[in-house]
Amino acid sequence: MIVLWSGVFFGTLVATNTEKHSLTYIYTAFSKPVKLPGIHEFTAMGLLDNRMIDYYDSTVQKKIPKQKWMEEQLQQEYWDKGTQSRQSKQQWFKVNIDILINRMRQTTNETHVLQWMHGCTAKEDENGNLTFVRGVDKYNYDGDDFLSFDDGHQVWVAAADEAVLTKRKWDDVTALKDYTKGYLEKECMEWMKKFLEYSKSQLGNASRPDVFVFATRAKEKTNAVLTCLATGFDTKDIILNIKRNSRILTADDGVKSSRVRPNEDNTFQRRDYVEFLRTDSASYSCEVVHQASNMRVVKAWDNRLPPLEEMSIVLYVLPLVLVLVLAVLVAGVLIFLQKRGKLNFKRPSPSINGSSDSSSKGSSNGSSNGSSDSTPNSSEPLMNGSSNGSSNGSSNDSTAVPLNGKYFLKCFFKDPLQRKPYFCVYF
Template identity: 50%
Template sequence: MGTSVATKIFAVLCVFLLYRTPLLLQAEKHSLYYIYTALSKPVNQPGIYQFSAMGLLDDRQIDSYNSEEQKKIPKQQWMKEKMQEDYWEKGTQSRKSKEQWFNVNVDILMKRMRHNESDLHVLQWRHGCEVEREGDEVKFSKGISEYGYDGENFLFFDDKESQWVAPVDAAVPTKRKWDNVPILNQYTKGYLEKECVDWLNKFREYADEELRNGTPPDVHVFAKRSIRDKTKLKLTCLVSGFYPKDMTLVMRKYCTSLPEDEIESTGIRPNHDETFQLRKSVEINENEKSEYDCFVSHRTFKEPVITQWDAVTA
């Protein structure tokens, strides 16, 4: 049987299998997080501040603040257009007060841990929420409020139990102090499950067309001779330029997904333009190239994109 005939049969079979088995629809996921970073002393490096803060909507930066400018500013055009001036004024005052709080508490932690003041230490706080959307229904998925010190987990809020958890001994005094004020824990839980979700939904509503509708990925396939074994080929599928980052990339043989432990994956990585990329590769016998395809599904596609390697030369 000629290669072209085999390819046609393979393509027809794949389409038949694809539409006999309905695709599982994944819930659309969205997130809103705020990240605060405080250094124990200035480092005098461009773009690195003793205190900085940012908001991230679906992993895109929407606002920023730093200890030099001392002003909360929009990082997306739709934020600048939709949010009123008092939002930025109140946000600036809030972050100035947090800057003072962080400066005090970095010093407290250094003393508690008996760290040298001449060394650089970092205190970070990440808090926010994630939701899942199916059709018009939006469900709270999880809330996170966690502190890190010098890159290690220090303290985090257990949303289900409404209490703080101390992974290290140095965080126990803080846990006890905060847990002894139940109303503060109630506020934290309420913010994560309600107020944060309300802001997330509002920002999503305000977002421009690009943010709402997303950006479709470009799909590329490559075939190269394996470096480790010259008798084999390394097939690679690269998808890039997509947003949001929820997407499906599956390498298949005869329309059947390959086990993940056979595949080399970079994981989803950010591009410089706030879109994302993902690369997956697998090594095969050279004469089996026509049996493989790259299956890509994304919310911006009306139907999945399936690309074969049989037309690609090594």
């Protein structure tokens, strides 16, 4: 089984801050259904600043919003067209997986996976203007880099020997290279700008972060570790400070940070910590500033130190010892009372008819009204994955334009005026 997601293929996703933004789309397709919970034959999602904004899978086969502002700001027509686009992508992926399996002489008994990520990164100045930084358009097959687009030189780069054939084929399609570059540098940027504007409408209702300050044991017995945890905030633009007597501590003071990380409920968290002497009598506090929504939370440490290791062992063992001693005393008293004849245990006499109201041996005809001998059949939902698996060829015609403006199928009109015939580019 192939481990999916960010570890290898999606390591290129940027860590955002107040100056950088990213819009990325990620697609994952398996060669056959994977019978694991939460894993679908095909999935697609959009991420703004690494936060999911839309989602599609081959089971539901519908593009849905993952942020409230996406649902509120975009009309139903956007989601309907998005659903059609994702369904077409699903078929395009299925054709290409079959091509790669044959090219690499692999068996269909094994599960193979093809992934695609494309998007753009921008820098925002103090006036809110976005400037294109870079674009990414890359493919991954069975966990390894396969093919990527060099936006600067406008060529495809093969990361594997089996990708050379695809590289040569796609380099010969000028329309594909032009459209890929145009999408990354212009269309992607336009959508990013819209989405950022839409998301700002939610900032006024941003969730107030929960802040926790606590101390834990350090490796050195004379020290303790003070941790400041902020969690549950909606946007990643956050400042977290650990203060000692109102002075902000920095990395020079030994402060370390987990940086902003996602929670399961689409919010974020950040954890900073610093080691200090247990004998330190200074006042420590945690300050969280959420600039986008003008929120500021300050929470002081309650000066509670964790018990030393020896003390913690005593605290764990002592209750067990007390329970054992109490159990021995109770057992001893019971034995003493029984020997003195103070306790008399008698077995209950058997029932005359041999039945009990709390149990049943079944009816005489051997049937029950509340059960059935047969269980209903269950079946998994069928995937719409049929395709002819063929390509209409390729062309060097530089005047070709995207079919209906759709890049997802990599299909282009040879004659833009007549809008027919068209060709599709596969691996």
